[in-house]
Amino acid sequence: MSARTVRTRPPEDLPLIPSGGKKPLAYWLYFIPGILLTLGIVVYPVVYNVWLSFHSWRGGFTIPEFVGLENWGQLMGDSSFWMSFRNIIFMIIAMVIIPTLVGLVLAAILFDVIGRRFSGRLASFLRATFYLPQVIPIAVAGVLFGWVLYPDKTGVLNQFLTWVTGSEVAINWVGGEGRTALFSVMLLMVWVQIGYPVVIFMAALQRVDPELYEAAELDGAGWFRRFHAITRPMIRPEVFVVALTTTIAALKVFGPVFILTQGGPNKATYVPSYYAYIQFFGNGTNKGYAAAIATAVTIVVAVVAVLFLRAQRRAEQKEA
Amino acid sequence: MRYRKHATTAALAAVALTLAACSSGGGSSQTPTGGATASGDNDYAGETLTVLVYENDESAMGKAWREAAKIFEEETGATVDYQITSFEDLSDTASQLFVSSDAPDLSEYNKGNGTAGALSTLGVLQNLDGFFESYGWDDKLADSLQTTTKYDENGVMGDGAHYGVPNYGEFVFLYYNADLLAEHGVEVPETLEDFEAALQTFADAGMTPLVTSAQEYPAGQLWYQLVLNDADRSFVDAYQLYDGEVDFAAPPAADGTAKLAEWVEKGYVSRSATGMTAEDAGLAFINGEAPFFYSGSWWYGRFLNDITDFELGIADFPGSTLVPGSSGNLWVVPTVTDELHTQMAAYFIDITMRPEIQAILGNAGGLPVAADPADITDENAQALIELFNEVLDRDGLAFYPDWPTATFYDDLNAGLQGLINGSLTPEQTAEQLQADYDAGTEQFR
Numbered sequence: 001m002s003a004r005t006v007r008t009r010p011p012e013d014l015p016l017i018p019s020g021g022k023k024p025l026a027y028w029l030y031f032i033p034g035i036l037l038t039l040g041i042v043v044y045p046v047v048y049n050v051w052l053s054f055h056s057w058r059g060g061f062t063i064p065e066f067v068g069l070e071n072w073g074q075l076m077g078d079s080s081f082w083m084s085f086r087n088i089i090f091m092i093i094a095m096v097i098i099p100t101l102v103g104l105v106l107a108a109i110l111f112d113v114i115g116r117r118f119s120g121r122l123a124s125f126l127r128a129t130f131y132l133p134q135v136i137p138i139a140v141a142g143v144l145f146g147w148v149l150y151p152d153k154t155g156v157l158n159q160f161l162t163w164v165t166g167s168e169v170a171i172n173w174v175g176g177e178g179r180t181a182l183f184s185v186m187l188l189m190v191w192v193q194i195g196y197p198v199v200i201f202m203a204a205l206q207r208v209d210p211e212l213y214e215a216a217e218l219d220g221a222g223w224f225r226r227f228h229a230i231t232r233p234m235i236r237p238e239v240f241v242v243a244l245t246t247t248i249a250a251l252k253v254f255g256p257v258f259i260l261t262q263g264g265p266n267k268a269t270y271v272p273s274y275y276a277y278i279q280f281f282g283n284g285t286n287k288g289y290a291a292a293i294a295t296a297v298t299i300v301v302a303v304v305a306v307l308f309l310r311a312q313r314r315a316e317q318k319e320a
Numbered sequence: 321m322r323y324r325k326h327a328t329t330a331a332l333a334a335v336a337l338t339l340a341a342c343s344s345g346g347g348s349s350q351t352p353t354g355g356a357t358a359s360g361d362n363d364y365a366g367e368t369l370t371v372l373v374y375e376n377d378e379s380a381m382g383k384a385w386r387e388a389a390k391i392f393e394e395e396t397g398a399t400v401d402y403q404i405t406s407f408e409d410l411s412d413t414a415s416q417l418f419v420s421s422d423a424p425d426l427s428e429y430n431k432g433n434g435t436a437g438a439l440s441t442l443g444v445l446q447n448l449d450g451f452f453e454s455y456g457w458d459d460k461l462a463d464s465l466q467t468t469t470k471y472d473e474n475g476v477m478g479d480g481a482h483y484g485v486p487n488y489g490e491f492v493f494l495y496y497n498a499d500l501l502a503e504h505g506v507e508v509p510e511t512l513e514d515f516e517a518a519l520q521t522f523a524d525a526g527m528t529p530l531v532t533s534a535q536e537y538p539a540g541q542l543w544y545q546l547v548l549n550d551a552d553r554s555f556v557d558a559y560q561l562y563d564g565e566v567d568f569a570a571p572p573a574a575d576g577t578a579k580l581a582e583w584v585e586k587g588y589v590s591r592s593a594t595g596m597t598a599e600d601a602g603l604a605f606i607n608g609e610a611p612f613f614y615s616g617s618w619w620y621g622r623f624l625n626d627i628t629d630f631e632l633g634i635a636d637f638p639g640s641t642l643v644p645g646s647s648g649n650l651w652v653v654p655t656v657t658d659e660l661h662t663q664m665a666a667y668f669i670d671i672t673m674r675p676e677i678q679a680i681l682g683n684a685g686g687l688p689v690a691a692d693p694a695d696i697t698d699e700n701a702q703a704l705i706e707l708f709n710e711v712l713d714r715d716g717l718a719f720y721p722d723w724p725t726a727t728f729y730d731d732l733n734a735g736l737q738g739l740i741n742g743s744l745t746p747e748q749t750a751e752q753l754q755a756d757y758d759a760g761t762e763q764f765r
Contacts (some may be wrong), residue, residue, distance in 0.1 A: 059415040060442020061655070150600075151592030175535060175594025177743040263730075264535055265594045265737035266744065278730060281412035285438075285726050285760075 046298065052291035059287050071292040081293065084270040087182065088251060091271060094186035095193050095250040100242055102190075103197025106130065108231045110198070111205045112213060113223065127202055131195035138192070142259030145188050149173035149260075175265045182269055188256050197242045204235040240312045244305065251301050272297045355447035355481070358454035358670075359663050365397030369664045372424035374407045374649075380621050380686025381488055381648070387680055388672045395671075398664060411435065418444045418654040426665035429652045431468040431484060432723035433560070433764075436650055437475030440483045446653040447481045451666040457485055460673055460690040464717055465489060465647040474764055477723075478561060484650025487672050489687040491645025491711055492541050492616045494638070495623065498631035500611040512549060512639035519588040522611055528590040530583070531610035533601040534740045537722070539580075539593055540732045541644050542614050544721035547576030548642040556642060556718045562764045566757060568750040577739065577746045584740050594741045616645075617704060621685030624700055634707060642718040643711055647689065725760025732756075 053071055057064035075081055115123035133141060148156040151172040161169040173184045208230065216226050254273040261269045263278065270278075272293055280290035371389065375381035382404075389400040403424065410417070411430055417423055418439065429436055429445075439445050452458050461469070465486055472480035496508065501518075504525060509515035522529035532538045548556075550572035558564035568574065583589045593601070598615070605613035606626050613619075614637065623632055637643060651669045653662055671677060678688035679695035687708050688696075696702055711717060722729035735753045738744030744752065 058438075058442060060419055060439065060444040062442050146597075146600075149595070151595030152590070170592070172592040172595045172741065175592060175596070175737060175741055177741045262535060262733075264734060265741050266734045268743075278727075281416075282727060282730055285763075 049291050049298070050295050052288050053295045055288040055291075057287045058285055064288065067288065071286070071289045074289065075292050075296065080267055080270055080275060081272070081296075083267070084272045084275045087269060087271050088253075090182050090186055091189065091250040091253050092247060094189040095253065096243055096246045098190050099193040099246065100197050100239065102194060103201055103242070104232070104235075104239070105227075106194070107198050107201035107205060107235075108223075108227045111202055112226065112231065116213075123202075127195075127198060130198045133192045134195045138255035138259055141188065141192060142256070145184070145260060149184050149187075151175060174261050177265075181261050181265055185256050185260055185269055188260060189253070192256070193246060196246070200238050200242050201235055204238040205231065208234045236315070237312075240308070240315070244308045244312075247304060247308065248301055251304065252297060355450040356659065356662055356666075357450035358666060362396050362663075362667050364660070364664050367396075367398040367660065367664065368401050369398055369426065369661060369668060370401045370403065370424040371426045371665075371668065372403045372405060372410070373428040374405050374410055375428065376404065378622065378625070379618070380681045380684035383684045384487075384677050384681035384686070385672060388668065388674075388677050391671050391674075391677075392668050396664070396667065400668070415439060415442060415444060419656060421656075423654045423656045425653070425657045425661040426668055427652055427654065428649050429484065431477075431486065431647060431650050432720065433471075433475055433477055434723055434726040434728060436468070436484050436652060437471045437477055438726050439475075439652070440471040440481075441473065441475040444655055445483045446655055446657065446662065448483060448485065448653065448666070449481050451669070452482045452485075455666065455670045455673075457482075457670075457673060461486065461647075462689070462712065464712060464715065465689055468647045468719075469650065476561060476764055484652045485669050485673075486647030486650055486689060487669075487678075488648035488681055489645070489689055489708060489712075490617045490648045491643055491687075491708060491717060492545065492614065492637070493643065493707060494635045495605065495613040495615065495619070496633045496635065497605070497608060497611045498633045500608070500630070501633075504611075506611075508633060508635050509638040515638035516588075519583070519612075520586070523587045528587065528610055530588050530612045530614065531601045531604045532589055532593045532614065533596045533598045534594040534733065534737045535596055536598040536733070537729070538598050538601055538615050539589075539736045539740060540721045540729075541616070542589075543576055543580050543732070543736055544644050544718075545576075545614065545637050545640060546579045547572050547721075548644070548718055549637075549639055550575045551642060553642070553715070560719050560723055562724075562761055568754040568757065569747070573753075574746070574750055577749055580736070581739055581746045581749075584742075589740065591741055594737045617687055617708070620700075620704055624685055634703065636707065636710070640716070641714060642716050644720050645711065645717045646719050648687070724757060727760055728756065731760070 052064065054066060054068060055064035056067045056070070110123045110126055114126065136144075150156070150158070151170070151174065153159070153162065153168055153170040155170075155173070157173065158169045158171055161171070171180060173180050175181065212230050213226060216230060221229065252273050253271055254277065257263060257269055257271050257274045258277070263270045263274050276290045276293035276297070278284065279293060280287055284290055369392070371385075373382070373385060375385070377383070377386060386402070389402050392398070392400055407430070410427070414427075414429060414435075415438075418427070429439070436445065458466075466482075467478045469482045469484050469486060470480050471477055471483050500522075501508065504521055506518045506521055507514070509518050519529040530542075532542055554564065555566075555572055559566050566573065568577070580589070584591060596604075601613065602615070602619055602622075604610055606623065608630055620634070651665075651672070653665045657665060673690050675690065675692045675695060678691035682688040682691045682696045682705065683698045683701050685698075685701055685704065687705060693705075696705060722732055725731070732753065735744065735749050735756070738752070739746065739749040
């Protein structure tokens with residue numbers, strides 16, 4: 001290992017990670033538990049789910065009946081399914097876009113202003129506070145938001161709005177006509193999600209040499225200028241990671257809808273995972289249809305993940 | 321969440337497939353005709369009977385069944401593993417749970433076509449005909465209560481083999497706050513006109529007179545009651561047993577929908593009901609925020625306990641002959657329960673039918689199905705049983721609105737949420753419900 005400073009290409013005949021060739025039996029023995037687990041809890045369910053999506057199955061001791069593309073055909077013409085996907089756009093706004101943008105600003109303020117001007121401890125405390133909703137189980141958050149969004153004038157949010165506007169507000173948040181139910185779910189998700197980017201971005205900022213900030217400050221750069229010229233480019237990889245993981249979370253979101261609105265009012269807050277759940281567990285008569293919905297979500301998640309990673313690689317290459 | 325669900329589902333499904341492959345084949349019920357009969361020997365020392373229920377320990381049923389478990393342990397030497405789950409949990413997972421190795425030996429389960437009926441056609445529940453005969457449950461249960469214990473090969477109730485045993489009855493009626501009524505000079509309404517006048521009086525006083533929840537079942541039952549007020553038994557047979565056409569755009573269904581819309585318009589029912597759970601609505605009534613609450617006998621015991629600052633009253637829904645109601649939930653025995661534990665389960669069920677257990681259930685505010693009237697000493701319990709007997713005498717039980725199809729609970733809630741929050745007109749609601757109803761009942765017609 002003499003080449004610590006210079007990156008050298010390993011000799012062609014000596015790969016860094018040993019691969020191929022003859023392996024002792026013990027080598028394979030170590031693989032068995034991992035392979036079995038992967039097969040049992042990842043590969044088999046996914047394959048089974050795809051298989052089931054081509055069948056009609058009522059559940060219990062009945063035998064699945066092959067129906068070809070019938071479930072998929074039905075899915076393509078199912079307005080509830082498409083609406084559930086449309087709602088995903090709102091989930092992405094609430095779980096990816098808003099938390100990432102706000103998280104970026106919050107992290108920069110905590111790190112660069114509060115952490116340096118006041119105390120690191122205060123910044124840590126505030127960071128923990130922002131992260132708290134991530135730690136609280138979604139069921140508990142749902143109960144909390146049940147009070148916050150209670151439909152008549154006694155609801156916390158309605159009381160707050162009454163206080164702000166000076167006239168009595170009694171908005172039927174979770175059950176209202178139009179978009180208030182979707183807004184309610186989004187509100188919950190923003191609240192839950194905001195801590196995640198803050199923590200990741202603050203950790204990323206630890207990496208940045210403080211001298212950079214000091215030098216910029218001495219040169220007369222204001223907070224926004226420093227944010228724009230130093231913070232933002234430095235933590236770009238983390239922004240990608242946060243955007244990717246939260247987008248995937250948004251695509252398969254289930255808990256908040258289940259807890260807060262149960263898909264209502266009149267199916268207005270259906271999301272694909274909840275729709276699959278209703279079809280599978282809510283006494284739906286064709287579990288194969290539920291499997292088709294779940295498979296569709298899986299495909300979309302996989303495609304989005306690949307596109308994201310590709311975009312990230314391209315951005316990195318451009319930089320280099 | 322999703323991955324975990326797939327894993328569980330797949331694992332359970334694998335079990336299901338394996339078991340199905342082992343059985344004699346055929347898509348539906350695999351229980352032998354007639355089912356097992358009582359062995360007569362009830363010494364089960366060293367064994368454990370797993371019982372799964374969703375009535376909490378404070379409810380009348382919970383109290384009675386805990387006592388039944390104690391008696392069972394004393395008489396058989398076995399242990400009862402008494403587990404409590406929630407209604408929603410079990411109704412969402414039963415078709416998977418009951419075919420898995422985690423299946424209880426004996427479980428409480430929801431009655432009706434979409435639930436117990438659907439499970440019976442999946443081969444998941446045991447045929448209990450043999451036990452009905454050996455234990456004489458046939459004679460103990462009134463005929464109208466046996467409608468929900470029998471399911472035919474399509475899972476339609478009323479005919480076929482017994483798949484469950486109800487331990488109690490239930491029905492839906494009007495709860496009122498007697499203090500608020502007195503305060504506003506309102507008599508307990510007896511006709512629908514009286515009721516609407518009373519609702520108007522409270523609406524004029526700035527209250528929401530009839531508290532309900534459209535997120536969960538109460539609004540659906542209110543809608544069904546308003547339909548039933550204009551209906552006769554032939555409608556119920558058409559709606560529940562598929563004996564005729566059901567047109568949501570024509571009377572009586574259209575009248576009920578229109579009436580509910582009118583009540584929302586006039587402020588009798590709040591639009592915010594769509595943002596409330598059944599628990600929210602019940603609590604609002606307990607807190608004295610509304611003079612009327614239309615819901616089932618399952619609230620009765622709790623209301624008697626929790627309401628301390630006003631006098632609680634109960635009455636038939638004004639002007640009704642038919643009301644939502646039926647036998648209570650059923651004891652069911654999954655097919656995967658082995659022979660020995662099936663015997664134990666049947667013996668446990670039989671204990672819950674004994675007069676002394678039924679008396680506990682009755683005195684705690686439940687509706688016993690096989691009690692000795694002389695054993696019911698509690699005055700409040702007597703009042704409820706009296707009201708129930710009136711309904712039984714006039715053959716008034718019309719089952720529940722969500723029973724016709726497996727998904728109608730969600731469908732009906734969705735439609736009524738749209739109606740109540742104003743995003744659907746009564747006509748659009750009728751159209752949506754009709755489509756859902758037709759899609760779900762097609763297989764039975």
